[in-house]
Amino acid sequence: MLKEVVATRYVTPLREGGSLPGIVEADDLGTYVMKFTGAGQGRKTLVAEVVCGELGRRLGLRVPELVTIQLDPVIGLAEPDQEVQELLKASGGLNLGMDYLPGSLGFDPLAYQVGPAEAGKVIWFDALINNVDRSWRNPNMLVWHGDPWLIDHGATMIWHHNWPGAQTSAAKPYNASDHVLAPFGPDIAAAAAELGPLVTEELLTEVVADVPDEWLVDEPGFESTDALRRAYVAPLLARARSVHERISLDAPTRTRPSQAPGWLVGRLAPQPAGDEQSGKGGRR
Ligand SMILES: Nc1ncnc2c1ncn2[C@@H]1O[C@H](COP(=O)(O)OP(=O)(O)O)[C@@H](O)[C@H]1O
Ligand SMILES: [Mg+2]
Numbered sequence: 001m002l003k004e005v006v007a008t009r010y011v012t013p014l015r016e017g018g019s020l021p022g023i024v025e026a027d028d029l030g031t032y033v034m035k036f037t038g039a040g041q042g043r044k045t046l047v048a049e050v051v052c053g054e055l056g057r058r059l060g061l062r063v064p065e066l067v068t069i070q071l072d073p074v075i076g077l078a079e080p081d082q083e084v085q086e087l088l089k090a091s092g093g094l095n096l097g098m099d100y101l102p103g104s105l106g107f108d109p110l111a112y113q114v115g116p117a118e119a120g121k122v123i124w125f126d127a128l129i130n131n132v133d134r135s136w137r138n139p140n141m142l143v144w145h146g147d148p149w150l151i152d153h154g155a156t157m158i159w160h161h162n163w164p165g166a167q168t169s170a171a172k173p174y175n176a177s178d179h180v181l182a183p184f185g186p187d188i189a190a191a192a193a194e195l196g197p198l199v200t201e202e203l204l205t206e207v208v209a210d211v212p213d214e215w216l217v218d219e220p221g222f223e224s225t226d227a228l229r230r231a232y233v234a235p236l237l238a239r240a241r242s243v244h245e246r247i248s249l250d251a252p253t254r255t256r257p258s259q260a261p262g263w264l265v266g267r268l269a270p271q272p273a274g275d276e277q278s279g280k281g282g283r284r
Contacts, residue, residue: 002050002210005030005097006070013084016106019045019154020087023100026069032097034069035154038090043215044161045154046096051232052129052153053098054207059195061125062149064099068212071095094212098151107141107148109180114148119184120191122150127174127243128199128236129156139180159235163221170235174243177250192244199240204233 005026013022014033019041024034037043050066057063076088114122126134133155134140140152159169176182208229216225 002212003028003065003067004070004094005032005067007034007072007075007095010075010079010084010088013081017152020083022084022087024069024071024097026067026097030067030097031100031102032067032069033100033151034071035096035098036071036087036091037093037095037215038087041154047211047215048129048156048160049096049098049153050211051207052131052156053150054210055129055199055204055236056125056150056153058203058207059121059125059198061121062147064101064149064151066210067097067099069095069097094214101142101144101149104142104144104149107139107143107180109136109139109183112143112148114181114184116185116187117190118148119181119186120188121195122181123176123179123186123247123249124188124191124195124244126156126179127176127247128239129153130158130170130172130174131156132158134180135178136180136182137178141180157232157235160232163219163231166231166235167238170239171246173246173248175248177248179249182249186249188244188247188249196240196244199237201233201237204236205229208232 005028007024008027009025011023011025011031013020019035019039021033021035023031025031035046035049037046039045053063053066071088071091071093073088073090073092076085079085079088122134125131131153133152134150140150142149142151159166162169176186211229213225216228219225219228222228222231
């Protein structure tokens with residue numbers, strides 16, 4: 001079960017994201033990025049955050065701690081922004097919180113280098129969960145204390161929006177050509193060999209158990225939340241066995257336009273061919 005905290009103060013909205021997450025303080029004196037049940041994307045986004053975030057963590061990837069946050073909409077009464085106030089009003093009850101990483105920077109593939117082993121693991125993981133949201137346009141990775149961290153797993157497992165087609169959809173190929181880590185020579189075979197066997201029925205049952213019941217109730221076609229939890233396990237388990245064979249990668253270059261600030265792009269020399277394989281980490 002995820003730790004449960006109570007929101008004590010709404011600090012500010014985060015406007016970079018599409019879903020208007022907000023920074024809140026909680027009764028454990030922690031600061032969290034909060035994703036709201038009342039947001040337009042719906043509660044399945046939060047289910048995906050928990051299932052995939054906790055799965056990633058158990059596979060050894062860096063994912064900030066996830067908690068559930070009890071929200072009394074009254075804390076938003078003083079909020080001057082109408083949009084935020086509506087969101088808080090619609091989100092009473094349990095919401096999702098992610099530990100706020102203070103001082104983190106958005107990952108930029110032109111300013112930060114990742115080794116082939118780590119790049120392979122992240123791409124394999126994103127293929128497993130059908131993540132369409134880790135492209136160079138929208139990396140959803142933060143660099144904190146010198147390490148890359150994975151955030152924002154809301155747009156994954158597209159198949160949970162259409163259960164009758166879930167098994168077929170989960171068998172689909174994954175095109176990683178636009179993935180933000182595609183240019184780093186990802187060693188997908190090594191990642192599959194290491195991470196694939198870790199994705200067992202037991203592990204998946206454990207991560208799915210972390211999803212609060214109230215985000216799962218009343219799903220059409222399921223008689224109980226337990227039945228719905230079980231439905232998440234099967235497609236992920238099947239996909240873990242063979243997804244590495246279905247990952248495609250066009251030869252990427254590192255000279256793509258990026259979100260790097262203009263002053264930085266101009267100063268970086270093109271990378272010599274083959275550098276992707278060197279595996280050296282750290283900033284350059
Ligand atoms: N744990 C965190 N620590 C610090 N900043 C974060 C954290 N999570 C998200 N952010 C910031 O908030 C932005 C939006 O969050 P994200 O989870 O990507 O939401 P969205 O679904 O709206 O894209 C991110 O791009 C990042 O700048
Ligand atoms: Mg995002």
